[in-house]
Amino acid sequence: MKYRKSVGEIAFDSFNIVIILFLITITLYPFWYITVASLSSPTVVAQQRGIMLLIKGLNFEAYNAVFKNPNIWTGYQNTIFYVVVGTIVNLFMTTLGAYGLSRKNVYGKAGIMKIIVFTMFFSGGLIPTFLIMKSMGLVDSRWSMIFPSAISTYNMIIMRTAFQSVPDSLEESARIDGANDFVIMWRIIVPLSIPVMAVISLFYAVGHWNSFFNALVYLRTRTLFPLQLILREILITNITDSMMTNVANDREPIGETIKYATVIVSTLPILCLYPFLQRYFVKGIMIGSLKE
């Protein structure tokens, strides 16, 4: 639908672009700084006081320290497993819950909703949860990273809100045609909510990628440790290790720059996920493609 833009609209568009450009600059800067700092000499970085645009004293020590650690590759592998399997389980469970709670024909829905939201606020705490997990035999197993976090109530509520906004008429006509809830969920609601499904997958995937607390608590065998845990260890060991700068090797204490290197190492892969999901954020992908 073409039409001419008024002067006001052109002004607004330009203004908009300026604002977005400003935003990009200030949000890009921290990442730029981290990348540059991770490749620079630690002493220089400490003196730059937070402003650094170019690499000074090209130095791969930080990355060396990170990748030399024997655990880092198992860390990556484990995290990929947790992300993929975890997100699939998440999506499955969350969709079930979001669908069930979005339908009007559920008796006791308000009660169930309250019970679920209640858990966002009240929890038994670390130790009882640990004991329960232990009695289920899940401690020190991969599933301890998947099951306890199977549903994020927050995400489920977002998905439910999206499911609720699908027009009732679609559902009603499907029921008239004899479809049951499984069919409605699978063939109608989900396809029409692709953008939000994509967003929730992203949230869960990122959540798994960044998580380390569950691993900290439940995992004992090092070969099961996810990436974040390994990185955290590298970080802590190197920061506390400033006891002897080994002058003979000309090695500087890399506590500072290793912080930045770990950020890069841990975020670059997940950043690549977003472009994949972005295609689902295209307007009007659902309505209109399904005729009544």
Added chain:
Amino acid sequence: MSVSANPGPGTFTLSQKSGGLPARWMREWKKNYYIYMILIPVVVYYVLFHYLPMYGVIIAWKRFTPLGGIWSSPWVGWTNFNNFFKSYYFFRLIKNTVLINVYDILFSFPAPIILALLLNEIKDGAFKRVSQTISYLPHFISTVIVCGMLVDFLASDGFISTVLSFVGVTPTSWLRVPGAFRTIFVGSGIWQHVGWGSIVYLAALTSVDPQLYDAAVIDGANRWQRLLNVTIPGIIPTIIIMFILRLGQMMSVGAEKVILLYNPTTYVTGDVISSFVYRRGLLENDYSFSTAVGLFNSVINFSFLLTANALSRKVSETSLW
């Protein structure tokens, strides 16, 4: 579950015809058991991983040590709670926590929405996609690093002081100024999370029916009117739900960031409940105390949520239940 004169779907009335509650359940189940089957795994999950461990909350009324375990640690009644309520700093902590949340709601809550709307107005294309991607980059940077950068920027010879000196502000070490703490805390939060926060709203925007836009254009609406009458109403349900959930966080401010940014001179505005409890935890692993305080926080948070939800029910069609 509410009692009302005109029962709508999802509610039930106490005055039922025959059988009472179990019979009603049987009827509902028979009518559409598919949907209940769908919900069963979800309910099992919550029971197993959230409700079963809830007995642990009793340590708030005990003096818990790992040696005694949850069952054998001695009871101390309301001591843990009293220790918190009677603290010299009780009111200050509550005030700081709530105020930071208020600032946050006033400024951090609308920011992602505005960003989403602005981005939405840009034509689809490379610029839009790249901007989106860049805007959420800071979200991935850990708090430790962001605060490290902030400390550098806010020093008296730091970047922000230099910029401000151009408009005649004397260079100060801003993290020493109690009055600036909340601004720094909330402002940096926006910087870090506005991009990521806008994703939800962007997704919601895509589900607004394009036909509505076309109809509005036909009716002669300009950009601004389209925004007001089509776009915003289209994402109002999302906004409301997010807002209700946000109100359920009024007593929660994350300890990590506060601790990285504050120092004793800014305790007066910056010390919040979680940072105070954390310092106490440093003296000893006081699970009982932190559970008691956490319980107190949760009760208040939950009340906020209930109130917000009830209000929302009255005023709009959107609510959690």
Added chain:
Amino acid sequence: MKKKSLRTLVSLLTCMVMLVTMFSACSQASKPAENSSSSGTQQSAPAAGANEFPIVKQPLTLTLWMRLSKSSTSMNDLNNMAAFQEMEKATGIHINFKHPPAGQEKDQFNLMIASGDLPDLIWGGGYSFPNDAEALANKQIIALNDLVAKYAPNYNKVLNDYPNFRKTMSTDDNNLIGIGFCQPFIEAGGIGGPDFRKDWLDKLGLKIPTTIDEWETVLTAFKEKDPNGNGKADEIPFDSSKNGAIMELAVAWGVLKDFYVEGGAQKGQIRYGPIQPAFKEFIIKMADWYKKGLINKDYLVTDDKLRTANITGNKTGSTWGNMHGNLGDWTGLMRNDPKFVLWPAPRPKLKSDGKIYANLERALSLSPYKGYITTKNKYPVESIRWFDWGYTQAGQMAFNFGRENESYKMVDGYPKYTDLILNNPDKLSTANAIAKYSMANMEFTFVQHPAYVEQIVGSSASQRQALKTWKTGWPDSPEQNLGMPPITLTSAEEASDKSALNDIKTYTDEMLDKFITGQEPLTKYDDFVKQLKNMGVDQCIKVRQTALERWRKRCGVEYVPTLVKFVPNYKNAVLITQKGMEYIDPDLK
């Protein structure tokens, strides 16, 4: 059809819920599970003759919980460390290590205890039971008195040589429960002291200050006379990371910022610094220095990273730091600067004929950490003998230096670290290299060897001098040590103490910084003291005094200054830089 499926579903669900509830109920009601984690055949008495090694004839595996620490950069499992390999060879016992992830030791430790999931052995590197006596009473660890007397002669000798060490390894009622890391050379326990830019002092014609007034003269000169020669008045005469370094200066007035002992551990009284009159004088002086710009105006937002940057940026005139991590580090970082010399100064005193005080807690405990044998251990005799190996001659060598001819060589009867350590081909730092082969810079059940201290400290002139200078006035007079011995509070005492303490500490921190920076006028100091008393600080002092009395009664031993008068010999040390050798006392060359 529907009715049946409904019933089966309901019954399935009920079964599931019942099962899970049963499981969780069982795991709490019963004591820790009975399965032993040790494998191997049962041994009721030591195998190869009493007190000879190897300990067992048949393979025996024990589980040991301890942190990886510095070794984690090169290994996953301490079984890869030369020292432990030597230990296994000698004792015949294999260890199944349980390493918690770094930074999370405390939480995992607590979980372990709370869930009753105890291993055979625990090495509490900083994450020990909140109260050993209660752990004993709760049947989680065992008392070792008889075991040590009968089966651990080497450890017993160490305990007898250093009565304070035995005190630290026991509970208030003299149950020996720990096998610990013994550091008889207080110097090795990471002491600290003031550091000054010696080259600046030389340039301005000043000597190292010893009294507070001399300090003020020197700091003023740093501020006004542009010693770093760049034409800008950017010098920081005295730097401090938060108020850490500033508070160290309180020793000149004979007080500490926190709880301390006045009059020596054996006879003295517990005090809380801020309410002492001398402390008020100290704060008044600090506020004065701050106003004059002698203390870094931004100290409140300075952290260690920034403090290091200030040093390497040639801005800092003086500060207070520890030996290895600060002085050694900074010296190493600036080794290529032609002028930079950071030099240790003695702890300041108020008047030139006054006393020097210090906070040397470690001198009283001689040990930061201990190991335990848990009640789940089915082989206590073998276990105590396993621990005992660390105190034998072979054990000492292995734990301090690693493997002979690999990480160290005996040169004229002196264990000298090889290039594998000092100049590691994989570019590991010395600390990490040591951690690959031995436990010398971590802690375990052995006695720290003087040769380790000599080679590490001996690597730079400033550290050698620091070792000597920071010892001044000690150990001649125990009353000059303000440090607290390792007293323990019971759970009940602690419970009431904790909440008062959090308020007190918050208030103290806040107000002290406000006084120093001038935000709060010094006339309000007495109100501050009054408020502290209102908050119950006297009760906290009383509780600690009682605990102190209990500590004194432990082991029925009179306090013996057990410090070895350590006279280091640096002949075999390898210097990383020649800087400072010209200033050093001749006996340190």
